[in-house]
Amino acid sequence: MVWTGRAVLPSLLTMSDTTGRRWHDMGGQDAGPVPMDGHDFTLWEKRVDALMVLCGQKGLFTVDGLRRALEDMGEDAFERMSYYERWIAAVNQNLVEAGAYTLEELGERMHEIAARGPTYGEAQADG
Amino acid sequence: MPHDHHDHFHHAGMSPSGHPYRADNDTPLSxxxxxxxxxxxxxxxxxxxxxxxxxxxxxxxxARSPANGAAVVARAWTDPAFRARLLKNASEASREMGFDIGPLNLIAVENTADTHNLIVCTLCSCYPRNLLGLPPDWYKTRAYRSRAVREPRAVLREFGLDLPDHVTVRVHDSTADMRYIVLPARPDGTDGMDEAQLAALVTRDSMIGTGLPHRP
Incomplete structure (x- = not known):
């Protein structure tokens, strides 16, 4: 889709806002200055990214399935959670739906992991 | 340009990309x-x-970084036949140089004297990640996603790029299936330079459209 850089009429924006635009469809809305802070990706974020790519490649879910989960999380999740927090939630939801493991198995494992130690490093199985 | 990550020096306590180091393994487990x-x-x-x-x-x-995209751009600047292939099918042309583009449908859009291209993903965070690596954080923000398609010139000014009025700005909205990369215009004064020297002028932001290549 190509936008030509002309302003969108406010009346059109209002119309689309009341005709079913979902929260993630942000193009053309008002917003503040672009925040320029960046960060280097941490190991856990890189692992989430790798899980997303590999599970997609293995046919366990599609990019559309991921997007559906991300969009259904809603705007509150977008504001409160970091990017890869939302992604691991979406990956997990799709994997549970695909039958890769059960929610019960996930819950038990997360509980077990909490007991391993207070930091990400110490919580690894081999940590 | 403040957002350019091709700095050749590092500040104390800063990573090579100019950001503070973040602790991976010693913050409280979330x-x-x-x-x-x-x-x-x-x-x-x-x-x-x-x-x-x-x-x-x-x-x-x-291993994927803007250096990969820079190599593709420099090849297009020096090899007219490659440039034509890149503009026809950027996925195939990038694969030709040995880059793993995966199933990505990549489209190169060319900046000229009278047209400037900018890429965004208004719906999420689609980015030519197989060629450039992971997107910068600002690319995924509400502010960039919302405003890039509505007031691109104002957004570009925040990036330090003030385009003259006669230059048309074309904004390309990416999707999961279709991703863009900007082929920036070759800077003046680079006639005698080889591909490697030219690639060093190509910044990440110049391939997103929020910046221009370095000048020699």
Whole structure:
């Protein structure tokens, strides 16, 4: 889709806002200055990214399935959670739906992991 | 340009990309980190993934950087036949140079004297990640996603790029299936330069459209 850089009429924006635009469809809305802070990706974020790519490649879910989960999380999740927090939630939801493991198995494992130690490093199985 | 990551010096306590180092393993364990560990362990135990596959994928992603895109741009600047192939099918042309583009449908859009291109993903965070690596944080923000399509010139000024009025700005909205890369215009005064020298002028932001290549 190509936008030509002309302003969108406010009346059109209002119309689309009341005709079913979902929260993630942000193009053309008002917003503040672009925040320029960046960060280097941490190991856990890189692992989430790798899980997303590999599970997609293995046919366990599609990019559309991921997007559906991300969009259904809603705007509150977008504001409160970091990017890869939302992604691991979406990956997990799709994997549970695909039958890769059960929610019960996930819950038990997360509980077990909490007991391993207070930091990400110490919580690894081999940590 | 403040957002350019091709700095050749590092500040004390800053990473090579100019950001503060973030502790990976010694911050309090979060709920979502626990979920990542659990998902990864379960996927390995159930035989869907191996630790080696995960490590290899992280390594492959880490190896992708704007330098890959810069090499493609420099080739297009020096080889008119390659430039034509790139503009026709950027995925195929990038593969020709040995880059793993995956199933990505990549489209190169060319900046000229009277047209400037800018890429965004208003719906999420689609980015030519197989060529440029992971997107910068600002690319995924509400502010950039919302405003890039409505007031691109104002957004570009925040990036330090003030385009003259006679230059048309074309904004390309990416999707999961269709991703763009900007082919910036070759800077003046680069006639005698070889491909490697030219590639060093090409910044990440110049391939997103929020910046221009360095001048020699």
């Amino acid at each position: 709920y979502w980190q626990r979920m990542e560990i659990a998902v990864r362990e379960l996927m390995v135990e159930k035989g869907h993934l191996t630790p080696a596959e995960i490590a290899a994928q992280i390594e492959a992603m880490d």
